[in-house]
Amino acid sequence: MNHADAAFRAASWRCVRDELLRRINERIWRPGDLIPNEAALADEFQCARATVSRAVRDLADKGLVTRRRRAGTRVALNPPARAVFQIPILREEVEAKGVAHRHIVLERALAAPPALVRHRLAIAHGAAALHVATLHLAGGAPYAFDDRWIHLEAAPEVLDADFDRLSPNEWLVQNTPYTDGEIALSAEDAPERVATRLNIAPKSATLVLERATWRGDTGVTMTRISFPPGHRIFTSTGFRR
C-alpha cells in the first residue's frame, strides 16, 4: 500500500520537500523552531521514513534546516546564502555567448617559481616549474589573461603538451586529475603587464580569479586569471529555493 493519496504518489520526496519548504517560507515553522521528527512526518505524509529522510536531507544540504541526532531538526536561524559559481573552461564560456574563441600562448618557460607558489604547490626548493601566460580572445578582443604555474612533478607530460589546440587550462583539466581545489576572487588595479595584454588602461579594475589545485598533497597548478573591467561572474543558479 504505497499510496494513500494520489497527490503524494505522483510526487515522491520532492513533493514532501516542497511542502516542508513552504512551511518554512511561509513562517509556519519559524527560524529556530523544531520540526516534527521523521517518523511523525512519514506518518503525516503517509510515506516511508526514508522518503521523508531524503526530503529533509535535501533541505539540510541547502542549509535551510540543521539536524542533530537526538536533538531533532530545526529551521536554520540564518539561512546561509551559498552561492554556487560555475568556473567554466574559458573557451566554453566564450563560445556559449556565440562568439569565436581563440587563445594565444604568450610565454612558456621553465623557471623557478616564486616562493609563494612554491610553498602552496609543495614544489621542492630549487626545482623548476612551467610558467605559461595565455591570452584568451573573444571575437578578437581580449577576454582574459591567464598567468599560470604548473608543477612538473604532478604533470610531467605537460612538457610535451601542445598548447596550440588546447589552452593550458583545458589541457590540465583533461589530462591531470585533481582531488582538491581552491578559488579566490578579488579586484585589482591592473599592473602594466596585464593591462598591456588585455589592452586596457593601466590600473583599471580587473577581476582576478586565483585558482589552485592539488592531487593529494602535491600541488598541480596555480593560476591567476585577470578579466577586464566590466566582466561579471554570476551564480549558476538561484542560491536558494
Added chain:
Amino acid sequence: MNHADAAFRAASWRCVRDELLRRINERIWRPGDLIPNEAALADEFQCARATVSRAVRDLADKGLVTRRRRAGTRVALNPPARAVFQIPILREEVEAKGVAHRHIVLERALAAPPALVRHRLAIAHGAAALHVATLHLAGGAPYAFDDRWIHLEAAPEVLDADFDRLSPNEWLVQNTPYTDGEIALSAEDAPERVATRLNIAPKSATLVLERATWRGDTGVTMTRISFPPGHRIFTSTGFRR
C-alpha cells in the same frame, strides 16, 4: 546478512563512493568511460543497490559522472569546477576574524528607484522604495559599503525597522524570507561616492558583490556591496573531492 566484508560494513555508501572516486582519479575509469551499472556494482561491493545508488548519485551531484537512464553512467569529460562561496552576513564575516564589527547607516530615504532596480524587483512604476546606504567597519576601518534598495511591497515592516542594532542586511535576512536569489561579482573603479565612504583613493579597484532576492515573483531587495582593494572572497570548501 548485511555484511560480507567488515571493511564495507564499517563504511557505508561513502566507502563505495570513495572507491569509485579512486578509480576515476587514478584513471582506471577514464573520462568518457561507461562505468558498471548499479546492479553490477552492488554485486561487486556486496551491498544493496540503494547503497550504490547513493554513492553514484553523490558523484553525479558533484558533476564527476553523468547519468542517463538507459545509457548508463559515464565519467564526466570536463569535470566542471563548481565553486561554492559562502556569502556571509558581514557582521559574522568580520567577527569571525576576531575583529569588532560596527555599521553606520549613512542614508535612509524613500525614493523612486532607478529603472533597472524597478524592473528587476518588479516594483510598480512611480512607487517608492526604501534606499539605504550602510558602511560596515571592521575594527574601526571601513570594511564594506552596502548600497541597497528594498521593495516595500515585499517587506512593508521595514519602514519601522531599527537599523541601529541590526544592519539592513541582517534585518532582511531575519525578517524577510526569500525563495530565489542571484549574485554577481565584478570589479569596478570606485566612484567618488564609494571611494569616500571606504576611505580609499578614487578609482581604486573595488570588488563589487551584487545581490538580488525574490519572494516568488516579487523582488525583495537589490544591493551592491563594495569592498576595498585587497579584499578576497574564498571558496568555503575545496571545490572537488
Added chain:
DNA sequence: TAGTGGTCTAGACCACCGC
C-alpha cells in the same frame, strides 16, 4: 538511557530512452 537522525537491506515498480 531513550529518542533522534543516519544508514542499510531486499524487493518492487516505474520512467526514460538507446537499441
Added chain:
DNA sequence: CGGTGGTCTAGACCACTAG
C-alpha cells in the same frame, strides 16, 4: 523492446547525544 537509473517501501540496526 529491454536495460538503465530513479524512486519508494517496510523493516531493521546503529551512532550519537540531550536530558
